[in-house]
Amino acid sequence: MLPASDSDVVPQHLVDQVVDGRCVAFVGAGFAAPAVPAWKMLLRGLAERARLDDDTSGWVADLVENGGSRDLEAAAQVLQTAMGDAFDPALADILATQGRPDAIAERRRLLAGIPFDAILTTNFDPFLVGRVPGPETYQQILRDPPHRWWEPRYWTDDSPGAPVVKLHGEVGPLGDSVVFTQRGYRERLYSSPAYMTFLRSLFATSTVLFLGVSFTDAYLNELRSEVLAMIDQRDEDPPVAYAVLPDVAPHQARYLHSHEGLGTISYDTAGGTDWSGFDRVLRAIHDATNPRAQLGAALADRTVLWVDSSTDDIAFGRRVLDDAARDAGGRTLMVQARSVAEATVWLRDDRADLVIADLARDADGVPVAEALLTTMRREDLRAPVVVLSQHPVTPTERFEAISLGASEVAVGWQELFRELARIFA
Template sequence: MTVTVPPHLVDQIVAGRCVAFVGAGFAAPAVPAWKMLLRGLAAQAALDADTAAWLSALVENGGSRDLEAAAQILQTAMGADFDAALADILAEQGKPEAIADRMRLLAGIPFDAILTTNFDPFLVGQVPGPDAYQQILRDPPHRWWEPRYWTPDAPGAPVVKLHGEVGPLGSSVVFTQRGYRERLYSSPAYMTFLRSLFATSTVLFLGVSFTDAYLNELRSEVLAMIDQRDEDPPVAYAVLPDVAPHQARYLHSHEGLGTISYDTAGGTDWSGFDRVLEAIHDASNPRAQIGAALAGRTVLWVDSSAEDVAFGRSVLAEAAGRAGGSTRMVQVGSAAEAAAWLRDDRADLVIADLAAGNDGEPVAEALLSTMRREDLRAPVIALAQAPVRAADRLTLLSLGASEVAAGWSDLFRELACIYAPTV
């Protein structure tokens, strides 16, 4: 199966203008089925014979409305014990390893934020409230070069758990129709938050079935507000199963929704979702952006310590390799050696340490001075692993440095500014 990720979606993600909306389908392999969950709760509830029979009939009938009614009965009967019992069942019967790859891919996609209606503990985040709203709406957009997307233990984008979370956060979960009503109509800030985000960001729906009436109404409000037209790019995208071309055309034209569809072979194979998620990750994550910038180029590192630059070199080399380019990584230990290289060979990029080289000379300043004097040309980024004094920065920029980067994230950002056409 070949997955085509819409370029507009990739552009929005890379630019920090995309928010993921994660629904129940994302965590389905890890979370007990509804009937199993309700039976587990019923086993811990002190129910009289009549209520137990009523509950059993609702669960065994198995319609969505019946299951929602069963959940409401259990929540009312168990009171304050309900959330704790729900947390215990998810801890005992949940299978977080079943979605470990999905979680890794989600964390590596540079979304500005992640919203989820899932209350399981597998996706860690904040519950709705002023702190969460301020972080998502008022903080500067998160960009792909930030460590949160590319370090080994990268947490990914900040997460807001719209329906609460069982467990340590101590927030009452939205598990029933009454809970939905209270969240929607007793907390005006909640809907204002969602309206603001949906109106100003491109939303990517993952594992969402669009059966929530309030979600569909909210999307309709936004479409009417911005007067979405057929020729406009989608205001949202969704990864959905088994969407036929004529259905996709309708969703784009009348719902402002771009679809990325996968074939489930008649509802028997859901692995297509994971392939789509991986394709989005590989098209937008930091290594993809760095790889696109450096593919086929020669990078000259000027640093006396191979250990100091090992991490950055490995990230850049891996990224360029995954992009299919034949990137050369060359390291020398002093400004003099770098100048000698540039006299005889070509470099598309020079990354020079601020500290002294193995000849005792400050690498970046000495190299830039030599390059200016001898008219040796290549973009030079001066790299430090700590904050740089303003005076030192001005000196290096006046000598011709493209940027003075304090750490790997600054370096990655500058590579995008120099080379990547999508930023």
């Protein structure tokens, strides 16, 4: 939960959209601000690396020192024109030497753990790994099946998370020029019709969560307006998009919902002095949707009995569930029984909140799960049982296990975690 000083909790509609695989994140400059050198610092660094004549050097210095947004954009354009092919490598060098990826390491971890269907970003820094716009990228995002919350890509801290599209390119070897100037914006928007078609399709069919976006890009606002008009958004309809924004007053939030189709999740900056609320909101969204966080909360302080003769076979799943419970503030007791007889003794004397039984056959050729379920039924030993197989199962095998009392036969870890979430929902 967010602290009481924050004005909103995460809306349930947004949580449902994320979990259902219908939400796309749109990540702006504010997300990476702590890690990226300030705009003036970037421009000064580029000017130092550029071989400018005295007149151009003075021109750039005047534009940068004046400091207005239009002047800074103009300075970027002058530098890009003057430097030509040397512009992108110089920009990459500045980000590599002066950037601080450690400053947003936790943000990146949380972002990767939220089961978005895709992540779009206008940031060209290398701190989010992704692909640049193009037919293969568009096909992957628009045509591939949705990424559901139980997939392994969201389970652990080093999992990749949702696919990332670098809308404005990336400094480095991705093979796409960086959109850093007004000319670059125009070329990206109007020289590549597929680009806007791609965005229009996503905005019309997905709930979009804006993170670190200030809504100053005219094309972004126009695109949102076009989608609202197309679907005839009404006051009583749920938002078509959400945004994490600082210091939004209730009357402003009401207007944005009613007339912009935008749900706001606001945080208090204490007069522009404290931006930690953004991180608290991001964590709240993560904890409300991440499969490991959800399973951890469900399994905290419970007892799980694994019935499997191999320690290695259950090691990964056992570690994920144990870590998840610990992260949720509890501790799951994990007990392994290497045989049906050993499991039966445990169930007679102790209570298990969950039994996970191997489908493999024992030394007598009988499936372990089948023998265990038969014994539990005969002795009236009660606990939810999920049968786990690392190989495809036949309809007959599944029918036999279900008929003996198993809640499900899960093939692989993702089906197991999905079933555990269903059991403990």
